[in-house]
């Protein structure tokens with residue numbers, strides 16, 4: 833059962849808990865209650881070379897996913913981490929808004 837979230841790929845978020853607390857970056861992927869954030873939660877993967885798949889061996893650095901509850905979206909209006917509210921606009925479309933200042937986060 834996938835978890836519900838109002839976060840999308842491309843959102844800028846701040847990490848508010850865990851090992852990378854205080855870092856911020858763009859969401860690269862959202863999957864089942866976890867997000868992958870650009871240059872956050874870097875892990876080293878020790879990879880064995882596989883010539884048939886053209887994979888070079890060695891230690892690769894890549895992002896790992898972190899729990900969605902450990903990040904908050906950064907508002908483009910007040911540039912603070914905020915919770916997300918929902919609003920139906922005058923033309924009937926739904927938008928995500930900043931709970932602090934009311935800025936439309938989907939513009």
Ligand SMILES: [Zn+2]
Nearest residue numbers: 907910930933
């Ligand atoms: Zn705001």
